[in-house]
Amino acid sequence: MGNKKKIWLMMAFIFILAIATACSSAESGQTEGDQGNEANEDAITLNVLTSLVGEQPLSAVYEPGFETFNAEHDDINLNINTAAGNSIREKLLAEMAANNPPDVFFHWGTRRTENYIESDKIADLTELIEEDGLADQYVEDAFNPVEYQGGTYGLPISSYMYYFMVNKQLFEEHGVEIPSTYDELVTAVEQFKEAGLIPMAANNHSARYMMLTWLSQKKTIDSIIPNTTGEEPFGDALLEASEKAAELQQLGAFPDGKETLSTSQSLELFNTGVSPMFYQHSWTIGAINPDIVDQLEVVPFPLGDGESKNTAISGAGFFVYMSQQAYDDPEKREAAWELMKYLASPELGKQVIEKASDFSPLDVDYDVSEANEILRQAIEIRDRADNIVPSLDEALFSQGVQDNYWTLTDELSLQEMTPEEYVEAMNELVEEHPSKQFE
Amino acid sequence: MALQRKWILILFAAPTVLFYLFFFISPLLNTVYNSLFDWNGLSDKTFIFIDNYINLFQDEIFIRSLKNTFYWVFLVLFVQIPFGFFLAYFLYLKVKGFKFLRTVFFIPVVTSTVAVALVFSFIYEPNFGIINAFLREIGLGHLTTAWLSDELTAMTAVSVPFVWQNIGLMMVIIYAGLQSIPDEIIEAGEIDGVGFFQKIIHIVIPMIKNVLIVCLVLGVTYAFKLFDYVLLLTNGGPIHRTEVTGTYMYIKGFQELNYGYGNSIAVTMTIIVLFLSVIINKGLKSKG
Numbered sequence: 001m002g003n004k005k006k007i008w009l010m011m012a013f014i015f016i017l018a019i020a021t022a023c024s025s026a027e028s029g030q031t032e033g034d035q036g037n038e039a040n041e042d043a044i045t046l047n048v049l050t051s052l053v054g055e056q057p058l059s060a061v062y063e064p065g066f067e068t069f070n071a072e073h074d075d076i077n078l079n080i081n082t083a084a085g086n087s088i089r090e091k092l093l094a095e096m097a098a099n100n101p102p103d104v105f106f107h108w109g110t111r112r113t114e115n116y117i118e119s120d121k122i123a124d125l126t127e128l129i130e131e132d133g134l135a136d137q138y139v140e141d142a143f144n145p146v147e148y149q150g151g152t153y154g155l156p157i158s159s160y161m162y163y164f165m166v167n168k169q170l171f172e173e174h175g176v177e178i179p180s181t182y183d184e185l186v187t188a189v190e191q192f193k194e195a196g197l198i199p200m201a202a203n204n205h206s207a208r209y210m211m212l213t214w215l216s217q218k219k220t221i222d223s224i225i226p227n228t229t230g231e232e233p234f235g236d237a238l239l240e241a242s243e244k245a246a247e248l249q250q251l252g253a254f255p256d257g258k259e260t261l262s263t264s265q266s267l268e269l270f271n272t273g274v275s276p277m278f279y280q281h282s283w284t285i286g287a288i289n290p291d292i293v294d295q296l297e298v299v300p301f302p303l304g305d306g307e308s309k310n311t312a313i314s315g316a317g318f319f320v321y322m323s324q325q326a327y328d329d330p331e332k333r334e335a336a337w338e339l340m341k342y343l344a345s346p347e348l349g350k351q352v353i354e355k356a357s358d359f360s361p362l363d364v365d366y367d368v369s370e371a372n373e374i375l376r377q378a379i380e381i382r383d384r385a386d387n388i389v390p391s392l393d394e395a396l397f398s399q400g401v402q403d404n405y406w407t408l409t410d411e412l413s414l415q416e417m418t419p420e421e422y423v424e425a426m427n428e429l430v431e432e433h434p435s436k437q438f439e
Numbered sequence: 440m441a442l443q444r445k446w447i448l449i450l451f452a453a454p455t456v457l458f459y460l461f462f463f464i465s466p467l468l469n470t471v472y473n474s475l476f477d478w479n480g481l482s483d484k485t486f487i488f489i490d491n492y493i494n495l496f497q498d499e500i501f502i503r504s505l506k507n508t509f510y511w512v513f514l515v516l517f518v519q520i521p522f523g524f525f526l527a528y529f530l531y532l533k534v535k536g537f538k539f540l541r542t543v544f545f546i547p548v549v550t551s552t553v554a555v556a557l558v559f560s561f562i563y564e565p566n567f568g569i570i571n572a573f574l575r576e577i578g579l580g581h582l583t584t585a586w587l588s589d590e591l592t593a594m595t596a597v598s599v600p601f602v603w604q605n606i607g608l609m610m611v612i613i614y615a616g617l618q619s620i621p622d623e624i625i626e627a628g629e630i631d632g633v634g635f636f637q638k639i640i641h642i643v644i645p646m647i648k649n650v651l652i653v654c655l656v657l658g659v660t661y662a663f664k665l666f667d668y669v670l671l672l673t674n675g676g677p678i679h680r681t682e683v684t685g686t687y688m689y690i691k692g693f694q695e696l697n698y699g700y701g702n703s704i705a706v707t708m709t710i711i712v713l714f715l716s717v718i719i720n721k722g723l724k725s726k727g
Contacts, residue, residue: 005443090693097480115696119481198566256565257585259677269566403695410677
């Protein structure tokens with residue numbers, strides 16, 4: 001064999017060896033998120049997908065929560081993968097489609113998991129919940145958003161409420177009365193407009209929440225479900241609510257370009273005193289400027305008309321799930337269930353209220369002095385409400401309706417359609433994608 | 440000996456060829472295949488042949504997103520490349536500090552898209568944003584608007600960062616082309632008394648025609664491919680006013696779990712880009 005040939009063959013061998021080495025080291029490499037119990041070779045490894053990281057208020061509870069769990073469990077090794085905020089939707093979908101789901105993951109209710117449940121990707125936890133008697137530790141109806149056709153698919157970890165907050169100082173300064181009815185709200189909007197302020201610190205979500213609240217003031221959970229299953233079309237209640245939302249838009253109650261404002265940007269209008277009123281999801285409570293808390297007050301949302309009831313839109317909103325793959329492996333199921341029970345435990349539920357300033361679905365006692373003042377007021381408003389209804393945004397609607405109705409509501413808001421057309425379009429949408437949750 | 444040498448060459452080429460087949464060709468074929476199914480990425484696939492394509496061309500939102508994407512192509516042709524050309528020509532004249540300016544003009548290209556989008560979201564912010572504040576300061580408050588929402592301005596507003604960021608890229612490519620023009624040709628033209636615009640139109644542009652074709656193909660490809668600015672600034676809204684084919688494909692595939700339909704959008708986009716690239720190449724080369 002000539003020297004030249006030997007050199008060629010040697011180079012080829014080195015090349016293949018290099019590729020093989022690179023590949024094998026990539027496979028055996030430990031991922032960044034490993035919170036390992038490396039000492040215990042028999043430890044079960046759980047892949048966890050969480051969105052509660054970084055600036056998310058709930059991360060203050062769940063990031064240290066994972067560390068504590070890991071420290072207390074030598075037999076379980078957590079491999080934490082993160083997808084901050086809403087990006088968890090795309091990451092979870094990619095992993096589910098690749099048939100490589102995380103063992104345990106956070107997500108919203110069936111409005112975002114219906115397809116996974118129907119494709120048998122998420123485990124039905126009904127038996128496990130009953131065996132451990134977990135239902136008793138939650139507030140009533142906490143499981144509703146994860147119940148699907150008789151099964152229960154997740155454990156609630158946080159709740160929500162839409163809260164109406166006013167800047168008392170700005171109201172006093174401009175001699176405006178805090179509104180308790182829609183008509184008073186219109187008057188307040190006109191007065192603040194004249195004073196050069198933006199009456200509502202809102203983005204498109206806030207405007208939609210307002211409309212949903214006026215709708216819910218004339219509904220109960222039992223009367224609203226038939227509207228989502230298509231058994232009964234939306235009627236006058238939605239028409240009146242959408243007329244109010246459209247009228248406020250015409251009056252200039254909202255900031256210009258609210259459709260493209262993020263929730264944080266709209267909150268900034270309130271935090272800086274440009275707007276005296278704010279109606280939003282409770283996750284924003286932790287982001288309110290602490291310097292102005294003394295000037296603020298949470299008040300009941302204005303009643304639509306004489307027939308409206310004092311209503312709080314509230315319910316469980318975020319959950320922890322187990323994949324069907326993990327459930328089918330007895331060892332993983334046990335480890336995953338242990339982790340889920342911890343994540344949805346009263347211990348962390350208390351911290352959700354005290355540290356993350358958010359609502360908890362757990363029936364826990366908390367230290368009032370530790371809780372955020374705004375959250376405390378919001379809880380009081382909810383407890384005093386005559387009627388508590390979950391948000392159509394957070395629960396009840398099918399995934400198909402959920403995917404389309406935000407755009408539809410934006411069309412109403414931008415006056416691209418009339419309230420009558422909006423109601424008709426909503427009924428068509430529900431007819432096309434009826435909720436199957438309660439079948 | 441020659442046969443053995445051939446095998447060694449094949450051995451060396453194989454990893455790259457396999458890599459290319461696995462990571463580039465196979466996903467492309469897979470996309471075409473999936474576009475023929477009704478599939479949400481999770482359940483069993485249902486073969487529907489070309490129904491996704493039939494629905495696509497009856498889908499008003501897709502048509503709107505296609506129009507918006509062609510608006511980007513228009514901006515590439517009539518704003519991005521001409522600006523890139525004049526910046527490149529400016530540098531080609533070796534003005535004082537041209538090396539520094541070359542770096543400055545190129546900085547946007549290497550800047551993170553997220554950072555650019557964030558800056559522009561502050562610029563466009565309707566209540567505190569720089570544009571509206573400036574207009575109010577100079578007494579043109581009546582011209583203020585919600586730049587990203589207003590039907591008249593939304594699409595242009597999301598296009599500006601895309602056009603601005605890639606002008607530097609066009610400039611660098613054209614600048615490289617300008618440097619390859621022999622000085623004698625320019626000098627001969629100057630001796631013959633050509634004016635500034637005559638020089639550009641009759642000497643410079645014909646000499647760098649192939650480079651301009653590359654710019655055109657790249658620009659059209661980017662216009663169809665890029666959607667991050669839309670996603671970050673408006674997410675295609677409000678009410679699809681700023682939807683482009685890229686965002687619509689993403690929403691259908693990854694948010695509404697309509698994988699088959701999303702794949703049909705991807706295939707359609709690929710065909711359009713290929714068609715335009717061929718037209719540009721054939722059309723401009725034949726005139727040479």
